Amino acid sequence: MTEATAETQELTMAQAIREAIAEEMRRDPAVFVMGEDVAEAGTPFKVLSGLVEEFGVGRVLDTPISEPGFTGMGVGAAMTGRRPVVDIMFGDFLGLVMDQVANQAAKVHYMSGGKLSVPLTIRTTMGATRRSAAQHSQSLHAWVSHIPGLKVALPSTPCDAKGLMKSAIRDNSPVVFFEDKMNYQQRGPVPVGEYTIPLGAADIKRKGRDVTLIATSSMVLVALEAAELLAAEGIECEVVDPRTTVPLDRKTLVDSVRRTSRAVVIDEGHRSYGVGAELAAVVAEEAFYFLDAPVRRLGALDVPIPFSPVLEDLTVPTATSLAKTVRDLCGRS
Amino acid sequence: MTEATAETQELTMAQAIREAIAEEMRRDPAVFVMGEDVAEAGTPFKVLSGLVEEFGVGRVLDTPISEPGFTGMGVGAAMTGRRPVVDIMFGDFLGLVMDQVANQAAKVHYMSGGKLSVPLTIRTTMGATRRSAAQHSQSLHAWVSHIPGLKVALPSTPCDAKGLMKSAIRDNSPVVFFEDKMNYQQRGPVPVGEYTIPLGAADIKRKGRDVTLIATSSMVLVALEAAELLAAEGIECEVVDPRTTVPLDRKTLVDSVRRTSRAVVIDEGHRSYGVGAELAAVVAEEAFYFLDAPVRRLGALDVPIPFSPVLEDLTVPTATSLAKTVRDLCGRS
Amino acid sequence: MSNNQPQAAATSAEVQPDWLAAYRKMVTIRLFEDRVNDLYQRKVMPGLAHLSSGEEAVAVGVCSVLGDQDYITSTHRGHGHCLAKGAAPDRMFAELLGKAAGYCGGKGGSMHIADQERGNLGANAIVGGALGIATGAGLSIKQRGSDQVAVSFIGDGALGQGVLYEVMNMASLWKLPVIYVCENNLYGEYTAGSETVAGSPLDRAGAFGIPATEVDGQDIRAVHAASQQSVERARSGAGPSFLLCSTYRYFGHHVGDVDRGYYRSREEEMFWRTERDPIKLAATWLVADGAADQGLLDQIEQDVGRELDQAVEFAVAAAYPELDQVGTDVFGD
């Protein structure tokens, strides 16, 4: 974290993200926002409320419902002197733009031998349990994390969201920034004044000696809740938040697991072939000789997210399911 | 394998795939093929040569260059009584169709509570080292393997390709079928007459007691070559080919590793957040108490595939690099 | 054919629809949506829903020329299409509440209701997401040599999605029996179509060789007549057509969109409700033509209201799915 101040204010995640974007737009006239309903509406989640009033429609562009088109335009604008922040309303719509993201944005710098750059930020969402059914509930960060050339951020707190967003906008690589819809109204302390958080630095959200919980995005909150439950039972969890899957701060993850000898990975993507698999594989490989038990993984069930609340609630890891996994792992069940 | 015969013929992978599709088209009038240049041209790789002559343009449809459109049409045709085999010429173009594949094809059955089905096969390619550069060399099977509702096949031999393709076409789920471009001309024995290979059954391509090489698609050949080299040095490798990433035959993989106590996963997707991560995580978790060493992973370097041959050749695992990894793992270096 | 259809089979152009049945269907949609809104406000319905009040004449007019064997695809604003195609309100409400008795066993919800028996291939939560499906259904019809047609309902927002032009091109090339029905309600979410649509939507379809007609979407007779023509064209093998129906949604984008003054005026809303209401307009000429008197129309409204109240009761009392349903229907049988 650069230039952090001691003073803090309480902000929601949505407010923190808006502040980050507004500050960067003030700082650099090349920054602009484009996407569906981003201007007067300020997005359906109201994350961008107020921006068009401050910066005008020239820098906060409402687009047609043309994700491939305007994402591609974001790439082109980024290659020619702008720093676009492109809004993909739901992470589920990434399916429409993977060509632009993976074949164009991610590869332009490399294919041009470093001559062209794509300082593009793509904001999108993740997270289920909003009763939004299968096409509006996915957490697809595994797709972009797999593509070299993209950086991927998944903030879990308002403070991290602001600092990471500012870094994302200033970064000269395309960054895909995942916001968990369930976190938007969550409040937390955010330093007053200018600061950034580097992409590629994990954060230990809670110290503990018995087991490491490697958690991403909203699953950090789940992990902290589980840690609280377990502390009462005498199991001390260390909660590590990678904050970015690319670059991945392997060292912080692995060092923690080497200390605790046990690890559970919790991520809201589908369990199979998800981000959790990489995180688990990394610690299982690099902390192998320190592990007292297999690395466990929790993720969304491998089913499309169902609408019915009674079913949907079964698909996502909870503090209870995580606590149970930890107890098993520590031989306490 | 059902109804296998003892008699075999030598076929290339391309021929085996063509035979499978032709046989299924003869067997079931609902099967048809659509894609770019699939008819007279028989695809750029000539995999489908001869089909239009036998089945006519009504069942072998040349499309415009409209991957999202015709993939979506494949979904709709599948939902209404057809069994389309949709051709996505290069796996890299999956970026254009992930919405149709992940949001539509994969979810229709579940979202409709099992009422509608999507018996769709999507053929596409993978594999580098053809000097085709970053947008024509990717192996993106991780993307689809992550999406519940899709089955994913990656044959490594002509025999498997034929048997798996026939199962894919008959399957009532969408199946994404990855063909390694470098394997098309590779020959192998194929049983004469009717047979299928079930989706979800791994195959042990070589028996060995010292280390398990879990390899997919063309990496099976790399693994077999490495096993040959290592056998000369007294290291006996077992080569296990999952054949499908979904469903995944965890048991065969894990049982092998429990026997050998050591495992290396080799897959041609990018190493990070790739299919190899899942395979490694599965065996590291489920064979944990049997492992003598960390599970190693080889994959494509985490860089866009460069054009220059001297660079491209560095990006993909080879028998040499694999053999070296195995020696290290077995303490023989 | 279903008795719920105003006209059982549109085999002859001469048959006049049962206008009273059509009227009743429009009233059903209107009162259905009122109850959905109520269920939302009373927090009985999970999630959100997009009401089609005000747009009844399009759904009912188009479906009045379709039989059960014909296909439709629908949108996020799909209750009207579903009812017009003959679905039963009780099972629809059950779906909206996530109950096992719902059309999709509660797995789909408002945005994914499908009713396979009456050819409803499903609502879709991806704007333009069903265009491929409908066009593929058209291809399937043509391949099977049946005389069905496929109708794709889309919003004006879908004019922004490139896939529309891809599938219109193929439908035109191959003379597929597909009818694209664009419900132009002037807005996509919170943004006016005038800000997102360049040129002319009619010309767009025309440029792909597809006859395109502007239709007064508030006049069920106009919608019926235009649909009749399109269906005849489709059944005769002459190919696709495009209907641009001007209409209006009375409620917000979804049930939660209450403060909408920033994107459209109360006056505009009042104008459509008072001057252009499809049900009032139909009532006026039904009475004028002597087809009904006000007493009969009032009676219809009361009857429908009572039926719908019973349907709501059924749905509220219905059971949630068994928890093991979360894992079924992922793959086709």
Next chain:
Amino acid sequence: MSNNQPQAAATSAEVQPDWLAAYRKMVTIRLFEDRVNDLYQRKVMPGLAHLSSGEEAVAVGVCSVLGDQDYITSTHRGHGHCLAKGAAPDRMFAELLGKAAGYCGGKGGSMHIADQERGNLGANAIVGGALGIATGAGLSIKQRGSDQVAVSFIGDGALGQGVLYEVMNMASLWKLPVIYVCENNLYGEYTAGSETVAGSPLDRAGAFGIPATEVDGQDIRAVHAASQQSVERARSGAGPSFLLCSTYRYFGHHVGDVDRGYYRSREEEMFWRTERDPIKLAATWLVADGAADQGLLDQIEQDVGRELDQAVEFAVAAAYPELDQVGTDVFGD
């Protein structure tokens, strides 16, 4: 501005281009492609390449009204565009051979040459893949208030890609300085455009409010004149335009496409080569107008040939990239 441009800056509509320089540029492209074919046949060039012989007048005619500050995006058939925009043949050949001295350090190859200094934002191996980039460059120009223009070269095959219509819509809405130049060479790979294009491409652009003109792509004067108009329109803030240039590729789809009788006839090829050759046609009127005599034209051809031979020599002798280059340029600096 580059001296390589026939016309340095197109500030005034009155300035006539230097037709002899344009002629020389066309000859350069022709002889360049001959050498590429030769390098392929002699197995000196890795991979494949798509030759633009026969299409020289489009590339040179369009670029004759552009300056270095203006942007182009190019296609898989991009050598002509690259040369016409002023790139040096020696560094281009070096790129095609995967050498460090190439425009992209050997990482891009034929399908990804970019030349940032002359505004070439890159060839693209995804059909239609650069349309977003060019349109985004147009947006960037408009935001920056500069008087550049962005030209997107596409093939007729790209008419199939939905993203074209998405970006044309936005370019039209926002009056972006973009020119879509469609090189209609009658085929996409091995399939005739007549089988894949319904309706009228000109009307398609027109339906999005974009003036569209059919241009004889074999007559450099016609291309020049039409481009001039489009560029003036763009620079004046009036918005995008669309040029449909009829042309022909002399060679196969790529250098390996030799037996092509199944999709086009020798007679057709001969007709274009003899009757419609852009270089011959230009030579005829240059001589008739007294701007050159045959001796001068022969001299140009000889000079260019000699230069290109030296360029080939340079590239063949040039060094491959250092192996550590495989890992650089993945992320922006």
